[in-house]
Amino acid sequence: MYDKEIKQLEKNKLKKETFWYSETLAASLILFAKKNKKFCRHFRQQIKQINPRILFEVPIKMEENICLLVPEFEKFAYARADWLLNSLVKNNLPGSFYALNMLYSWGKHENFEVPKQIVVGVLALAIPGITLGRFTKRRKMAIIVSKNYDEISNVEMSKYAAQASLGILSKAFDLAGGFLSEIEPEVADWFFMGRELSFYSASNVVVRDIAYEVSRLGAANYLVEAEDFRFLAVTPVLNNFVLESKWKLRNLNI
Structure with a gap:
């Protein structure tokens, strides 16, 4: 049928691209940081503590459906940031090194621009659940x-x-x-x-x-x-x- x-x-x-989970989680936190300045400062500080000698700049991959992974609540953004950075440094996840370099690249450039269509998606869909407390x-x-x-x-x-x-x-x-x-x-x-x-x-x-x-x-x-x-x-x-x-x-x- x-x-x-x-x-x-x-x-x-x-023709659609697939991603490592480590990459998409990293991108989801970058998107959350776009909206939440307090988290943004905290996350950048965490990234700066990683040994820069092992890192280099790479393209920051973004995809429209990354919105699906944007944390609904601030407390989960902080928890995910801690968990993800710990996992990446330990190389526990497939694609850990690339994801770590994505975050390093973002951390170096405070004026990084998230693609417009992705920002619109985040503002229209994810943010109400974050800011208005509509969900448990x-x-x-x-x-x-x-x-x-x-x-x-x-x-x-x-x-x-x-x-x-x-x-x-x-x-x-x-x-x-x-x-x-x-x-x-x-x-x-x-x-x-x-x-x-x-x-x-x-x-x-x-x-x-x-x-x-x-x-x-x-x-x-x-x-x-x-x-x-x-x-x-x-x-x-x-x-x-x-x-x-x-x-x-x-x-x-x-």
Whole structure:
């Protein structure tokens, strides 16, 4: 039923660039710093403490969907900055050296201009969740299901939710090298503070598109496919406000 649309979607994406997760996390903090001057000063100071003899300037990669990774709340921006710099210096993440040099390059140039279309996206989507306090400060994992979710029993829905969320958690532990102390702060917050889920619905094509775009950013996602039904979980690192707004997802409130 959806094969034709999906094939066209895949054809349109052949030329799209993929990124290391370390790069996109670095870029997300640069975008947050664009809006938050206090964080900007703090982050630049952190970067200056890294040994400059091992670093050199490189292009700062930016992509429109980086907005998906911009922290919703200041406290997570600080926590992510600490975690990311520690991980990059230890070379714990794929692409660590390039990401570290990206941050070094940004730290040297206070007048760095973020591409206009990306700034517009951040201001229009991510910032309301940061400045107006419209959302709980606990992380929630987003689950996006096909519009025909009502054909699935509650038992099956629970099974898919458990499978998908455990898949995300497993990927987070892999990224942390199996060490609980090295897990991403947003994932740790989600895991230890209630493991809340936010359910959304979308067409099969949109669910597939979200999975693709999140994967391009290097972020964890777990897709369950069964005939015409899709069930996608994405890492709680993502900005759910941006996710919901960008794809016009329907919040199921369940």
